[in-house]
Amino acid sequence: xxxxxxxxxxxxxxxxxxxxxxxxxxxxxxxxxxxxxxxxxxxxxxxxxxxxxxxxxxxxxxxxxxxxxxxxxxxxxxxxxxxxxxxxxxxxxxxxxxxxxxxxxxxxxxxxxxxxxxxxxxxxxxxxxxxxxxxxxxxxxxxxxxxxxxxxxxxxxxxxxxxxxxxxx
Ligand code: 4NP
Numbered sequence: 001x002x003x004x005x006x007x008x009x010x011x012x013x014x015x016x017x018x019x020x021x022x023x024x025x026x027x028x029x030x031x032x033x034x035x036x037x038x039x040x041x042x043x044x045x046x047x048x049x050x051x052x053x054x055x056x057x058x059x060x061x062x063x064x065x066x067x068x069x070x071x072x073x074x075x076x077x078x079x080x081x082x083x084x085x086x087x088x089x090x091x092x093x094x095x096x097x098x099x100x101x102x103x104x105x106x107x108x109x110x111x112x113x114x115x116x117x118x119x120x121x122x123x124x125x126x127x128x129x130x131x132x133x134x135x136x137x138x139x140x141x142x143x144x145x146x147x148x149x150x151x152x153x154x155x156x157x158x159x160x161x162x163x164x165x166x167x168x169x
Contacts, residue, residue: 007160008041009152010087011116012097016046016076019093019127021056022141023116025069027149034153039162044074045083047100051076057131063138067146084109091116091152094126119155120148 011023024044031040046052055061056071064071084090084105090113092098101113117125127144130137156162 006039006041007089007156007162008087009043009089009091009156010079010083011042011044011091011093012047012079012101013044013093013127014046014048014097014129015051015131016044016078017051017054017057018060018130018138019141019145020044020046021071021074021076022060022064022069022138023091023093023127023145023149024074025064025071026142026145027152029069030149030153034157036153036157036162039160040153040156043087045077045079047079047097049078052078059130059135059138060141063135063142067142079104084112088112089114089152089156094129116152117144117148119151120144121151122147 009027011020013019021044024042028042031037031042054076056074061071079101090101092101092113092115098113098115102110105113115125117127122144124144127141128137130141
């Protein structure tokens with residue numbers, strides 16, 4: 001390994017009960033499966049305070065479990081100012097989340113705030129909010145998240161020279 005400090009990734013949506021906990025669970029498992037769990041820190045948060053302290057939405061938990069990801073240990077929290085210092089990547093699920101984060105983020109950290117699907121390959125820009133829809137929407141979230149998580153991991157491995165594992169990705 002490069003001997004550098006841990007790379008810290010924060011996923012952000014509105015409520016931190018559907019999309020960002022899904023990204024959190026999927027990306028964490030991907031990192032662990034690649035043997036990179038100790039080199040990449042993962043967390044998630046919401047721009048809104050509505051659901052602080054709650055478990056992920058049961059529909060997200062079920063959809064994720066059906067693909068082998070456990071989310072039920074996660075608890076919602078709101079983005080805080082220190083997140084912009086602490087994390088290397090602050091990744092928004094949609095353009096509203098992006099805009100909220102950009103408004104809050106100190107200028108010296110603004111390069112960290114991006115759309116998560118910038119790392120995806122499916123031609124979508126945003127992870128749509130599934131909260132008011134049916135179970136299908138949660139499967140679609142997982143499709144987008146699994147794809148972008150792969151791209152993100154490949155990017156992070158290269159950018160931070162977490163060497164020796166590229167062949168496994
Ligand atoms: P999330 O989904 O941002 O993916 O966690 C939502 C969760 C809750 C609400 C909206 C979106 N809500 O309005 O309570």
